[in-house]
């Protein structure tokens with residue numbers, strides 16, 4: 341296997357609170373991620389791409405401590421996640437899994453409010469700060485009008501936005517999103533990805549924005565929105581770096597086994613992956 345892992349200006353220029361070191365992940369006796377090293381650049385958007393079953397969700401779950409490493413470690417500020425109290429992790433890392441399951445008959449606003457649990461104390465169950473965070477998260481995901489509806493009865497795309505709102509309401513510095521655009525129509529996809537960029541943008545006072553790691557299937561969206569792109573195959577990182585540096589026809593062939601032409605995106609200039617067509621459209 342050729343290695344297209346390039347030196348990366350973003351990773352070199354920034355530090356990473358969250359990192360995987362020789363991370364090996366397994367389900368029973370099957371290893372699915374092999375000695376993976378990854379430093380997530382702070383205040384940037386990292387996008388993980390790769391074919392089905394290559395280990396993207398497994399990696400993300402380990403980064404959020406939902407899965408215990410079989411070998412190696414995930415470090416937050418240099419400390420192994422397994423040594424950090426659960427509540428502290430929940431205050432630092434928010435995770436939207438690929439297929440979250442809602443409690444039966446819960447309303448939209450109650451589900452979003454659950455994102456505030458890590459911030460609550462026995463002496464104060466709900467604060468104005470909690471209220472503001474929930475209202476803000478619902479507003480940013482365009483679900484304010486759905487507040488009293490039962491989550492069970494929503495469309496797939498509405499439900500997905502409720503889950504994103506819950507993760508946002510947690511107001512963590514690190515946000516891990518597993519395919520947040522699934523089920524969304526194209527305008528809501530763009531809205532969610534624009535929101536991800538806004539979250540990572542530096543604040544008015546110059547302090548850095550939030551750190552986002554997201555899995556996406558759409559390579560062109562990945563190339564548009566990522567500061568740092570990570571391409572995985574069979575539980576290993578094949579290439580990582582700025583999309584403009586790593587997205588090539590060779591990489592697409594190596595990772596996805598697909599022949600493609602790479603052209604500049606007419607809007608952003610980022611690499612646009614156009615699959616080679618085995619057939620030509622018929623006459624009109």
Ligand SMILES: Nc1ncnc2c1ncn2[C@@H]1O[C@H](COP(=O)(O)OP(=O)(O)OP(=O)(O)O)[C@@H](O)[C@H]1O
Pocket residue numbers: 367372390391392393394395396397398399438
């Ligand atoms: N809970 C589990 N128990 C056993 N095997 C699992 C479990 N979850 C995932 N796997 C296996 O681990 C491998 C990696 O799965 P993972 O969900 O990480 O893939 P992925 O890259 O996220 O794929 P997709 O693009 O389809 O979401 C797959 O072979 C999958 O079948």
Ligand SMILES: [Mg+2]
Pocket residue numbers: 396397398438518
């Ligand atoms: Mg997955």
